Amino acid sequence: MIRIKCPYCGERDHSEFTYGGDASIQYPSLDGTEKEWVEAIFFRKNIFGKQLETWHHASGCRMWLEVERSTKTHEIFSVKPCHPEMKKVLERKDSDAL
């Protein structure tokens, strides 16, 4: 079992999460070339080692997470919310003004 430290819920079994996939994919602009789109949709680096990927805490807070994990050992190096603004929200103290 992989244990993922959800920034909101704490450390949980990976069976609470759904696997998203490669988080490093950059989609081209809508008027990008066909080649760029084929590359983004169908081709993968398929890293042997540390990679960035997304997980969804489906049976928890339902946040999408960006996880740095080794595909060789399953070790997790970092977990953070996908949404850039979410980090600020999570670090806010109750005393902070809204």
Next chain:
Amino acid sequence: MTRFNAWNVFKNGLIGQTDWDRQWRDPEPKKEYDVIIIGGGLHGLATAYYLANNHNIHNIAVVEKGWIGGGNAGRNTTIIRSNYMMPGNHQFYEHSLKLWENLSHELNYNVMFSQRSHISLFHSPAARDAAARRYNIMSLNGTEAELWNLDQLKKNIPHLNYEDARFPIMGAAVQRRAGNARHDSVAWGYARAADQLGVDILQNCEVTGVKRNKGRIESLQTSRGEIKAKKIGFAVAGNTSRLWEMAELGNLPIETHKLQAFVTESIKPLLDQVVVYGVGGAHFYISQTDKGSMVFGGDLDWYKSYAQRGNLPIVQDSAEAAMAILPCLGRIRLIRHWAGVMDMTMDGSFFICKTPIENLYLNAGWNYGGFKASPASGWYFADLIATEQPHKYIQNHNLERFEKGINLDERGAGPDPKLHG
């Protein structure tokens, strides 16, 4: 090489089994080969055998980082079937099944191929219609296929859960010529037959580097020294992307995932067929070995991984699926489970094709279907390497099919590799 036949078995019975030869040599690598196949699994060994047997090329090496039969060849559930419907896939897997039917004779090695029927259960009218469509397409293409109603099914497999299943069984789609075989024997049989035709099988020989000279590969650096080759074939499903990167070729439409399989303790004969169950998110396939163990498997582990190590939630899922259709297994003990790493592709179909490097050929992307495919995979990969022309059955099994929009997506699951189970 002593052939396996009734006389030699009888003779060796009298003299204490002392007159058998080594099954294959353990040669030192030569400096150069006409063809090097990387990967001593079923596909690599079959390719070497058919290159020698069908195309009269004998200066061949198969290089394997571990021992032959130690990768996915020994990590599968040994199911053989040809119930595919996409053009190309259907003909390919049907040819593979035909090769299986004669394989023991061809290799002079008993691969224990057993055509015990492949029974794919359905549980709803929609699933029955989808099965009928697929099996009608098979029939139209010349592969015998049947739909069984509940009475036929009960008569043939009396102990499925017909009483109180959450998803009541309605019937099954059946391929009678399908079945399974002994996986180790297939590796050993191909290795022995290829070796007899002059193929060098180099075990403990890991490729550590690929030396390129512009558009060609000049040589391979291996743990047993540098070896030159005129032509090189990759047959390392699971680790294709790693070699691809060594050859500086960029990305592939492949993700590496792992799939588990399970074996129980031996019991008396219980199940004469291969039974497949897929409903409500579950995916499960089971058969009984000749030793009496139940062998079964389920879904992928869902996340990308190169670790040949399975996770526990899938053990639970598979056990639940087993209980759902065969509740009589409730007290059986699991004795082993293991995971193999597989190339899951963007449309669930394989690649046997040329590459951007002129003397490099690719055999990859076998998803769930590598074991049954191995004879035809070797056959058509050898054909491609020898003739330089893709056979018409595999003309779309290349890396360009995605940009051309000719995806071979049997399940219609879209470009997400983990969904093509």
